[in-house]
Amino acid sequence: MNDLNTRYGLNPAHSEVVEACRIIEPCDALDMGCSNGRNALYLSQLGFNVTAVDANPNAINMLRSIVAQENIRNIQPQLYDINQASLDADYGFIACTVTLMFIDSSRVDAVLSDMQDHTVAGGYNLIVCAMDTDVYPCPMNFPFTLKPDQLSTIYEGWDLVKYNEDPGTMHNGAQLQFATLLARKPVA
Numbered sequence: 001m002n003d004l005n006t007r008y009g010l011n012p013a014h015s016e017v018v019e020a021c022r023i024i025e026p027c028d029a030l031d032m033g034c035s036n037g038r039n040a041l042y043l044s045q046l047g048f049n050v051t052a053v054d055a056n057p058n059a060i061n062m063l064r065s066i067v068a069q070e071n072i073r074n075i076q077p078q079l080y081d082i083n084q085a086s087l088d089a090d091y092g093f094i095a096c097t098v099t100l101m102f103i104d105s106s107r108v109d110a111v112l113s114d115m116q117d118h119t120v121a122g123g124y125n126l127i128v129c130a131m132d133t134d135v136y137p138c139p140m141n142f143p144f145t146l147k148p149d150q151l152s153t154i155y156e157g158w159d160l161v162k163y164n165e166d167p168g169t170m171h172n173g174a175q176l177q178f179a180t181l182l183a184r185k186p187v188a
């Protein structure tokens with residue numbers, strides 16, 4: 001399912017996206033901070049209808065080029081600044097993998113609240129984000145990092161299908177903790 005990624009020199013989809021898709025049925029999905037589309041392409045091949053947003057025009061243009069070359073009908077790449085926290089549609093699945101730490105720290109609460117508001121009842125949010133803790137001080141100069149239990153607290157009332165704050169390694173070898181959350185919005 002990562003054959004398109006290989007064809008265009010992209011990494012395989014994030015492992016947490018792959019794992020989440022074992023339980024999430026194809027639906028309207030939002031890939032927040034899609035870069036050049038490794039997750040969007042994966043989701044699209046599974047039958048999700050994907051809105052893929054990023055603030056980097058080069059990334060969006062590359063994804064648009066792949067979408068055009070492959071005649072893909074179910075990915076809509078869009079230039080969007082996540083800091084705006086102004087989503088204009090609702091989704092069954094919102095994925096935000098290794099992107100939240102690049103957001104303006106003063107906007108993170110608004111961004112997460114907007115994501116939650118624009119998730120349909122019974123829909124899912126997937127977040128993977130760098131942390132800064134006493135045990136693993138974050139060695140990277142990210143604009144934002146999570147504190148212990150911060151993300152799980154924000155998702156109180158949702159079903160935490162998966163939640164951990166495990167240590168991990170960045171592409172550059174830096175060791176830090178990541179919060180990984182797959183949460184399902186309650187059905188009212």
Ligand SMILES: C[S@@+](CC[C@H](N)C(=O)[O-])C[C@H]1O[C@@H](n2cnc3c(N)ncnc32)[C@H](O)[C@@H]1O
Nearest residue numbers: 033034035054055056081082083097098099102
């Ligand atoms: C490390 S990449 C992660 C890409 C993808 N989610 C993945 O799992 O491979 C972070 C992405 O977030 C995007 N980004 C950073 N700040 C953003 C913002 N304010 N609005 C939209 N995208 C942003 C960057 O352009 C970059 O493509």
